[in-house]
Amino acid sequence: MRIKIIIIITIILAVVAVAIVLGFSFIQSLENRTKANVNESPVSLEITNLTDSSATIIWKTTDNTSGKVNLYGADGKSTMVLDERDTSANADTNKRKIHLVTIKNLIAATKYTFTITDNATEYFNNTQRWNFTTLQTPSSPLVPKPIFGQANVDSGGTAGILIKLVAKTKTGVESLVLSSLSTDNGTYSFDLSSLRTKNGELLNLDSSDQLIVNMSNESNKQAQITANIK
Amino acid sequence: MNLIANKKILFIGVAVAFVLVIVFVVGAMVVRNSQTVTSKVSSSSQTLVANTSLAAGDKVTNSATVELDLSNSTVKLPTVTLSSNPILAGASLSAASSVASSIVSASSVASIASSASVNNSDPKSPTNMYVTNKDYKIWSVVWTTTTATIGKLKYGTTSSNLDKVISDDRVALANKAAYSHQVTITNADTLLNQGNPTFYYKILSDDTEYGNGSSAYTYSNAPLLSSPSSPTNAVVTVSAAVSNNDAIVIGRIKSGTDYSEWVSSAVSGTNSILNIGTARKNDLKSYMAQGSTSKLEVSVLGPNGKVIGTKTDISLTNIEDTTIAVTITPGTGTVASIASSRASSTSVKTSTSTSTVIQSVSTVTSVTSSLKTVPKTAIEDDLSLLAILIFSLTILIFGTSGLYRINAKQNFGRRVLEGNDD
Numbered sequence: 001m002r003i004k005i006i007i008i009i010t011i012i013l014a015v016v017a018v019a020i021v022l023g024f025s026f027i028q029s030l031e032n033r034t035k036a037n038v039n040e041s042p043v044s045l046e047i048t049n050l051t052d053s054s055a056t057i058i059w060k061t062t063d064n065t066s067g068k069v070n071l072y073g074a075d076g077k078s079t080m081v082l083d084e085r086d087t088s089a090n091a092d093t094n095k096r097k098i099h100l101v102t103i104k105n106l107i108a109a110t111k112y113t114f115t116i117t118d119n120a121t122e123y124f125n126n127t128q129r130w131n132f133t134t135l136q137t138p139s140s141p142l143v144p145k146p147i148f149g150q151a152n153v154d155s156g157g158t159a160g161i162l163i164k165l166v167a168k169t170k171t172g173v174e175s176l177v178l179s180s181l182s183t184d185n186g187t188y189s190f191d192l193s194s195l196r197t198k199n200g201e202l203l204n205l206d207s208s209d210q211l212i213v214n215m216s217n218e219s220n221k222q223a224q225i226t227a228n229i230k
Numbered sequence: 231m232n233l234i235a236n237k238k239i240l241f242i243g244v245a246v247a248f249v250l251v252i253v254f255v256v257g258a259m260v261v262r263n264s265q266t267v268t269s270k271v272s273s274s275s276q277t278l279v280a281n282t283s284l285a286a287g288d289k290v291t292n293s294a295t296v297e298l299d300l301s302n303s304t305v306k307l308p309t310v311t312l313s314s315n316p317i318l319a320g321a322s323l324s325a326a327s328s329v330a331s332s333i334v335s336a337s338s339v340a341s342i343a344s345s346a347s348v349n350n351s352d353p354k355s356p357t358n359m360y361v362t363n364k365d366y367k368i369w370s371v372v373w374t375t376t377t378a379t380i381g382k383l384k385y386g387t388t389s390s391n392l393d394k395v396i397s398d399d400r401v402a403l404a405n406k407a408a409y410s411h412q413v414t415i416t417n418a419d420t421l422l423n424q425g426n427p428t429f430y431y432k433i434l435s436d437d438t439e440y441g442n443g444s445s446a447y448t449y450s451n452a453p454l455l456s457s458p459s460s461p462t463n464a465v466v467t468v469s470a471a472v473s474n475n476d477a478i479v480i481g482r483i484k485s486g487t488d489y490s491e492w493v494s495s496a497v498s499g500t501n502s503i504l505n506i507g508t509a510r511k512n513d514l515k516s517y518m519a520q521g522s523t524s525k526l527e528v529s530v531l532g533p534n535g536k537v538i539g540t541k542t543d544i545s546l547t548n549i550e551d552t553t554i555a556v557t558i559t560p561g562t563g564t565v566a567s568i569a570s571s572r573a574s575s576t577s578v579k580t581s582t583s584t585s586t587v588i589q590s591v592s593t594v595t596s597v598t599s600s601l602k603t604v605p606k607t608a609i610e611d612d613l614s615l616l617a618i619l620i621f622s623l624t625i626l627i628f629g630t631s632g633l634y635r636i637n638a639k640q641n642f643g644r645r646v647l648e649g650n651d652d
Contacts, residue, residue, distance in 0.1 A: 145300070149307035154314075155487050155512075161312065186309075192300070205300060213307060219512060221312040223292040230299045 039063040042099070042116045042123050045130065048164065048179035051194060052108035052137040057116075057130075058100045058162065058179050065118040067099030072113045072129060080117070084181065085160070097218050098162045100181055108137045135200040142202075145192040151182055151215050151223060158186030161217045167195050170208040174198065182215075205229050314512075353377035354435040356411075357535050360480055361447075362494035365508045366454045367417035370399070372478050372494045374410050374535035375435055381411030384439065385431035387421055389446050392430060394421070400475060400496050407436075409533045410478045412496050426451050452514040459517050462507035464526060464544075472497055472532060481528040483509050483518045483546070489527075490518035497530070504528070520546050 039062035049056035057069055066086075070078045081103050086094050099116075106112065113129035115122050124130075151161050161182035167175040175195045182188045192211075195203040205211075211227040292313045298305065356373035363370040371383055386392040396419075397404040399412045411433075421427055430446035432439045441447060466479045479502040483490040490509035495502045506526065509518045518524070524546045532538035 145305075147305040147307065150309045152309060152311040154311055155489050192305075211298065211307075215310070215312055217312055219314075221292075221314050223310040223312045225293070225307050225310055226295040227298040227307060228295070230297050 040065045047132045048177040052135045054104045056102040064095035069101040070115045142193040151186040159184045163188045164214045168210045362492040367422045370414040376535040378407035379436045382434040383413040387427045389430040408476045460507035464504040466502040477532040484525040
């Protein structure tokens with residue numbers, strides 16, 4: 001009888017040992033994850049291309065991460081929006097340092113909140129969600145005014161360069177930021193008719209106004225164009 | 231009775247062990263989840279460190295100012311080339327930093343980029359600025375000015391407190407006006423020995439501060455690598471001595487389409503020794519390989535803030551024997567040739583070249599000594615885990631056997647009492 005008891009106790013101890021090992025491995029993996037999060041947190045987050053129905057959220061990370069936006073509606077429900085270049089929520093192979101997520105089909109003059117996620121962790125603006133409010137719908141249709149450009153890189157590829165454009169009038173009024181990603185050959189375009197002031201009003205450029213175009217890539221290389229309007 | 235008592239003990243043992251297993255696993259998962267929630271909070275106050283080194287010859291191409299006619303049917307901006315250069319010209323770009331809260335209330339909206347750091351009409355302002363010699367516990371800043379100035383570097387490890395000032399590497403030019411400037415932070419600096427610091431710095435040109443716009447430039451100490459750099463040097467010979475040794479040689483290795491970081495060395499007499507073995511890849515995580523297809527690119531920054539000599543595509547094959555002619559840009563200095571050599575650390579120390587090379591050697595020494603204090607390895611962590619496991623098992627075994635003995639004694643007592651009753 002004693003032998004039976006010893007065998008059973010040994011089995012129990014083995015099970016407990018396995019549980020302990022599993023528990024510690026859980027904690028160890030958790031510690032590793034916590035350390036990694038430092039360089040995966042979003043920085044330099046900006047809301048760009050803000051219109052009455054869309055917004056583009058851009059941010060950077062020190063390490064390559066996958067980046068998505070959890071958009072929260074007024075009902076508290078969230079929708080995951082992927083990077084423009086991703087087609088799957090599980091696209092962990094597409095990890096980057098520059099992230100650009102465009103949210104479409106929004107309601108005009110409505111406040112939205114959002115968080116950033118990399119599949120494993122949800123990031124907040126300190127303890128709160130980030131938020132933005134869509135603009136009022138323009139009273140008249142906009143006439144497109146495209147502007148084009150191209151960027152090279154002294155070493156490395158020309159795809160996925162983050163291009164940001166800001167207009168500055170001679171009276172000192174600044175526009176909201178427009179953003180875009182370059183194509184494979186480094187080309188990019190903007191529609192200047194979508195320029196808005198910080199108050200949400202349309203911004204029509206005039207002579208002596210200024211366009212400032214800033215470019216940066218995954219390797220933190222940069223370039224800038226200052227265009228003075230004739 | 232004895233059988234019943236043993237069954238009870240067994241039942242209790244199994245129940246206790248089962249509860250322990252459940253509690254431990256659930257506990258571990260709860261701890262895991264709670265810590266994950268904690269890690270979700272991001273302050274977004276982290277600073278991305280900009281690479282502020284310049285690429286030779288393209289200091290203008292990454293910034294452009296143009297006139298734009300919006301009345302044209304097609305409006306096209308000029309093509310520019312992204313590089314590691316700071317933006318040298320153009321208006322400030324701070325528009326995004328103050329987006330109205332009524333529209334966008336995300337508090338972390340950041341400025342787009344640094345504003346112009348260089349006013350080219352100011353002869354004291356730094357031009358041809360490079361961050362060079364990026365190795366473990368050593369880095370240099372090189373720049374030129376179009377008028378002779380006393381150049382210094384003001385720096386610190388917080389952007390708000392640039393409390394240290396260092397003069398030119400060349401003792402003779404430490405407090406003397408010059409066109410070329412090189413300042414090197416080495417492991418002799420206590421700040422470089424405090425973990426892996428990020429430096430903030432501005433250039434002092436005759437005591438006028440020049441930063442990245444209104445901000446300071448930043449540089450993060452290069453990480454310690456597992457293997458030391460190779461003691462490979464390129465000897466640059468200048469045919470005619472430059473007045474007051476007022477010239478700096480910079481160089482980098484090209485491998486395929488990739489370039490290494492820059493290394494630099496001051497000219498002393500007619501020579502300058504570039505320690506190209508310490509040239510790291512752009513990510514600073516390894517040294518640039520010097521294979522048969524690698525090429526060396528060298529420029530000499532000379533008087534009047536000009537690049538007086540440049541040579542690209544210098545083959546690194548048979549580097550011990552090769553002497554390479556350099557095309558000279560007409561100017562106030564002349565570079566005759568570049569001779570490459572694979573020197574030992576000892577010969578570097580005894581060379582007549584600059585302090586930078588000597589400091590690079592001391593870097594290798596610090597690599598060796600620092601390896602002794604590498605954090606715990608994975609194996610050491612596993613051993614810690616094993617020790618905890620053994621300790622936990624010991625507690626469990628003793629606890630269970632103790633429980634068993636107590637129950638056995640109780641059973642024995644009961645049996646004795648039952649026997650007495652009988």
